[in-house]
Amino acid sequence: MAIFAISDLHLALNGDKPMDVFGDNWYKHEEKIKSNWIGKIKEEDTVLIAGDISWSMSIEEGLKDLDWLNELPGRKIMIKGNHDYWWNSISKLNKLYEGMNFIQNNFYAYEDYAISGTRGWTCPGGGDYSVHDKKIYIREQIRLELSLAKSVKAGYKKHIVMLHYPPTNAKFEDSGFTEIIKQYTVEKVIYGHLHGPSFPCVLQGERENTKYIMTASDFIDFNPVKII
Numbered sequence: 001m002a003i004f005a006i007s008d009l010h011l012a013l014n015g016d017k018p019m020d021v022f023g024d025n026w027y028k029h030e031e032k033i034k035s036n037w038i039g040k041i042k043e044e045d046t047v048l049i050a051g052d053i054s055w056s057m058s059i060e061e062g063l064k065d066l067d068w069l070n071e072l073p074g075r076k077i078m079i080k081g082n083h084d085y086w087w088n089s090i091s092k093l094n095k096l097y098e099g100m101n102f103i104q105n106n107f108y109a110y111e112d113y114a115i116s117g118t119r120g121w122t123c124p125g126g127g128d129y130s131v132h133d134k135k136i137y138i139r140e141q142i143r144l145e146l147s148l149a150k151s152v153k154a155g156y157k158k159h160i161v162m163l164h165y166p167p168t169n170a171k172f173e174d175s176g177f178t179e180i181i182k183q184y185t186v187e188k189v190i191y192g193h194l195h196g197p198s199f200p201c202v203l204q205g206e207r208e209n210t211k212y213i214m215t216a217s218d219f220i221d222f223n224p225v226k227i228i
Helices: 029-040 059-070 131-153 176-183 196-201
Strands: 003-006 046-050 075-079 100-102 108-110 113-118 158-163 188-191 205-207 210-214
Touching: 003 029, 046 158, 046 188, 059 100, 075 113, 075 158, 113 131, 131 158, 131 176
Parallel strands: 003 046, 046 075, 075 100, 113 158, 158 188, 188 210
Antiparallel strands: 108 113, 205 210
């Protein structure tokens, strides 16, 4: 058994959303993901998916993408990304598939690890930052802490966190998210959201006893990375 991670699948199997407008490497990217996935992931493995799963605007439209994902090997645990408009009631989502779990103010277990997380948001300290941004930024910290606190209450001491947005600004300054991560001595953080021109802003590797792992599909060449 192992844990793998990937994010920003940007599936659009039910519509016309060609991703190669963002670069030639995105041409038929879902076929690359599927091939790499089947080549390394077994049914007993777990895959963490840190948001931006489907371009669909409704759950009805998004079911084709979720069905495609469900048919791939392994258990899937996922969080919401900024483009996941199809994401609706968490209780309804968690009833859709036996082997797919959705996180929102909750957590899931992998052996002695608790998998927690939330979407996250743009961190202050870079570019335009509005009152609206601050409101969401604070709300997302609350959601992360709720997820982690529930896992601690359940007795878990080893933590993996999923965020969609990076946990720092482009200057890699501490944020409310990194403070919570330190408070709960999180072992690993996976995240995505950044693409192409934003790769210089990627936080990768060890920082204050936590390993940060960037898992956007194009950053990892559409190939899920093993984290445990």
